Amino acid sequence: MTDAAIRFERVTKAFGVVRAVDDVSFDLPQGALVTLLGPSGCGKTTTLRLVAGLELPTAGRIEIEGRDVSRLAAAERRIAMVFQSYALFPHMNVLENVAYGLVVGGARRQAAEADATAMLKTLGLEGLGARLPAELSGGQQQRVAVARALVLRPKVLLFDEPLSNLDARLRRRVREDIRDLQKRLGLSVVYVTHDQQEALAVSDLVVVMKDGRIAQKGTPIELYDAPADAFVADFMGEANVLQGEVLSAADGRGCVAIGGVVLDAAMRDHPPGTAALAVRPEAIRLAPPEEPGLPGRVRRAAFLGQTREYEVDTDAGALFVVTPASAEAWAEGAAVACRLERIIPLRA
Known part of the structure; x- marks a missing residue:
């Protein structure tokens, strides 16, 4: 059988x-x-x-x-x-x-x-x-x-x-x-x-x-x-899909250029070059604007009990961000740095 x-x-x-x-x-x-x-x-x-x-x-x-x-x-x-x-x-x-x-x-x-x-x-x-x-x-x-x-x-x-x-x-x-x-x-x-x-x-x-x-x-x-x-990234949960350039990626970490800044993040191996890059909402941490990250400004903030949701405008496009309710809260209009903690390179 x-x-x-x-x-x-x-x-x-x-x-x-x-x-x-x-x-x-x-x-x-x-x-x-x-x-x-x-x-x-x-x-x-x-x-x-x-x-x-x-x-x-x-x-x-x-x-x-x-x-x-x-x-x-x-x-x-x-x-x-x-x-x-x-x-x-x-x-x-x-x-x-x-x-x-x-x-x-x-x-x-x-x-x-x-x-x-x-x-x-x-x-x-x-x-x-x-x-x-x-x-x-x-x-x-x-x-x-x-x-x-x-x-x-x-x-x-x-x-x-x-x-x-x-x-x-x-x-x-x-x-x-x-x-x-x-x-x-x-x-x-x-x-x-x-x-x-x-x-x-x-x-x-x-x-x-x-x-x-x-x-x-x-x-x-x-x-x-x-x-x-x-398509799969967006259908299997929320995903921010950004256009960027992979500068290097090996051993579970990568260096990418997005929105005019160079970021280091967890990432699977991918050949250097331009690529579509997905970032899950929960893989973005908001930090004070002087810290390293993708500069942005909070356009919308919502408290949902266990989590907070944000829409953040950046030079790479709008980001949807989800943080635990226990994390620092950010008001609408606040300047922030978006720390992309995990990036998923996508097939063309």
């Missing part, structure tokens, strides 16, 4: 002359969670539908646990999907919703409800079987949808924007629930979102998509610390 739960080999899906997915290849390791991340129209949902069998590829090969499923219908793939809307039956109680797929598949109702009851217990929903979906919170409805999918014992579980209907606080709690469940049960999961924080929080592997192609794939840390280009 292959060590990949899902394998895409040069998969293309065309709708007429439009290639929604264009020559995409990636592996989902067994028991891992891979997130397809990107803006609207990038091809991530079409990729998910190709995994599910709701779309068939125009070209290429899709494998699930070593079996070619490229031409198989959804019902033949042992894939379960949790939809953005949850798609719970409003007239059925929770137990009936979870047991529904088993009953439709031919299981006896008593056996199906026993399996559904066990799955509700696994997901922390014990005692809620008699309630209607409308009597549950958003987070509970999400877990019912997951229970209905898991009770079918799928090879792979798919999530399509599962948290988009939840408020910010509940979204964080439910994404933690999903991640804990995935790890505890060793599930192989494909997760679609456009939310970078979700992707960073839940993923073993992130596939960033743009215009139907893979812009970059890697672990959350790899994509955050070493984005390949400005």
Whole structure:
């Protein structure tokens, strides 16, 4: 058996002359969670539908646990999907919703409800079987949808924007629930979102998509610390992208010219020459103007509780800066030196 739960080999899906997915290849390791991340129209949902069998590829090969499923219908793939809307039956109680797929598949109702009851217990929903979906919170409805999918014992579980209907606080709690469940049960999961924080929080592997192609794939840390280009840098969290010149870079530090000044900072190796340079907002420290750094002036300052946010005008362009609330506060209009503590050179 292959060590990949899902394998895409040069998969293309065309709708007429439009290639929604264009020559995409990636592996989902067994028991891992891979997130397809990107803006609207990038091809991530079409990729998910190709995994599910709701779309068939125009070209290429899709494998699930070593079996070619490229031409198989959804019902033949042992894939379960949790939809953005949850798609719970409003007239059925929770137990009936979870047991529904088993009953439709031919299981006896008593056996199906026993399996559904066990799955509700696994997901922390014990005692809620008699309630209607409308009597549950958003987070509970999400877990019912997951229970209905898991009770079918799928090879792979798919999530399509599962948290988009939840408020910010509940979204964080439910994404933690999903991640804990995935790890505890060793599930192989494909997760679609456009939310970078979700992707960073839940993923073993992130596939960033743009215009139907893979812009970059890697672990959350790899994509955050070493984005390949400005698109990935900006999509995997905030990034200030500046034009500058790399004077030297070796052994984890570099010397660059930006905005008329020469700065030394942590930086991966890069050949000398002009380059696009990304700086994360939290990698900038504001200091008194007489200290070394890129001179600037605070245009906007905001206190957000745990952090402070600043917009600083410099000769290299406007910088977005995030500092801990405990750090020195700077008023709007203040002259500052921007200390760039880590610089990420980007691919042209």
